[in-house]
Amino acid sequence: MSLVPLHIQKLTAYKAGKPIDEVKREFGLTHVVKLASNENPLGLSDNVLKAVTKGLNESHRYPDTTGFELQSLLSERFRLKIKNVVLGAGSEGIMSNIMRTFLSDPDEIIAAENSFIGFKVLANASGIKTNWIPMKNYRYDLHAMVDAVNEHTKIIYLANPDNPTGTYFSIDEFDEFMEHIPQRVLVILDEAYFEYAQNIPNYPDSMHYRYDNVITLRTFSKVYGLAGFRVGYGFAHEDLIGNLLKVKLPFEPSVPAQIAAVAALNDSSYLEESIAMNIKGMKQLTDYLALSEIQFIPSVANFVSIVLQDAETATSITDTLLERGVIVRNLSGFGWPDCIRVTIGTENELDFFIEHFEKIRTNIKLGV
Ligand SMILES: Cc1ncc(COP(=O)(O)O)c(C=O)c1O
Known part of the structure; x- marks a missing residue:
């Protein structure tokens, strides 16, 4: 007889966005950008x-x-x-x-x-x-x-x-x-x-x-x-x-x-700066997605979810981005296996994401 109630046995442990240090170690990278957990890119005030x-x-x-x-x-x-x-x-x-x-x-x-x-x-x-x-x-x-x-x-x-x-x-x-x-x-x-x-x-x-x-x-x-x-x-x-x-x-x-x-x-100035930065970053990311005809869900928060052709593409893009030092969130655990979620980062972080996403999607002839 198990000590663990059935409803707990059935659970899987919560998997959060990967920490930056872990990705650096795993892929031998020095520069890693984390856009996976909807954190504030401004850092501590x-x-x-x-x-x-x-x-x-x-x-x-x-x-x-x-x-x-x-x-x-x-x-x-x-x-x-x-x-x-x-x-x-x-x-x-x-x-x-x-x-x-x-x-x-x-x-x-x-x-x-x-x-x-x-x-x-x-x-x-x-x-x-x-x-x-x-x-x-x-x-x-x-x-x-x-x-x-x-x-x-x-x-x-x-x-x-x-x-x-x-x-x-x-x-x-x-x-x-x-x-x-x-x-x-x-x-x-x-x-x-x-x-x-x-x-x-x-x-x-x-x-x-x-x-x-x-x-x-x-x-x-x-x-x-x-x-x-x-x-x-x-x-x-x-x-x-x-x-x-x-x-x-x-x-x-x-x-x-x-x-x-x-x-x-x-x-209050940190708050204002954070909100202003998010507005700018949201525009930077969604302008790129719209221009490239990539489907995304219009968002009023500090992240955008991108809808890809299928779960396979979403997994492949998430994994390849990770190898290149960009951590985004694959949404299969949330029940949206064909989506990835990207947190609004700083201008440089978003540029880094866009640069790599663009290369990868061109390689796999994504959706366009
Ligand atoms: C909708 C929603 N609620 C709550 C939380 C958790 O926030 P906290 O860090 O305060 O526990 C999050 C974090 O991602 C969230 O997205």
Whole structure:
């Protein structure tokens, strides 16, 4: 008899984008560009670096359990009460806490098939029945998700914008969706890429809503450039947050992560620079793709997914790019085997990608 429950035995470990050092070692390269994990290409801001270096002195102490300073700053910034804010080791850390807090048998989950793989891993590991709803035209099918609600539905997961498609649902679509969702169902609204999409006129910024059954998740991993620190935050009704705090690991996020996040929140010029750089880089990449008649999914986030003829081509391009020192994400694990996802990097990084992608696609006479 196995010690491991059946639903865990069936899982495969999460495979993240390859680290730069590993690719350098494996292929004997000195220059490697990573465009695989939607990280911020600007690197760590000086302000964060200074604050964290100074704050390391405090790391022999446990952190404040609720992260009061960061919690207060977030509540001021978004005009909420402190009781409405929760922190975690990345927004994925909070997602995990939500699952542990609110789900028990015979609850069920509804989520889009082929959306954020991190949620898929958590849902599968929970052992809770999940209804995976196919996407339509690389977008959430919110009508189908509403139709899938039954008396056991407890959690619905939505990422807006979505990863890996980069598409989003509009204010009207979200309003209509919420009209049909019972109060007893908790909606996780994952806004990891919110800052990139916030200026789109029909993008539903969850801060403009006050639903008691919606929890918004955001992160410092993307536009704030702190992916390696692992810090995310959630906003929700105080009853939800109160229950989450009962389950949350008491000392996440770590001391340096909390310090880094406070410094990042106070560094508006880094934020502006990151957003401006993303707009420029998005244009650079999509102009090239459009001009070359390569199919891609229009994205409002900091990455673009390219649609190739078939899975074989996608794998061959990913592998060949890797050998040449360009790490992109093959989306077979996400359920899009014919796609690769490219993070918006610096101008030079994107030039490097384009140079190599162009050579490879010409070699294999790709799609044109
Ligand atoms: C949609 C989505 N949600 C959450 C995350 C995870 O963010 P964090 O680093 O805060 O755990 C990601 C990271 O890629 C993401 O794409």
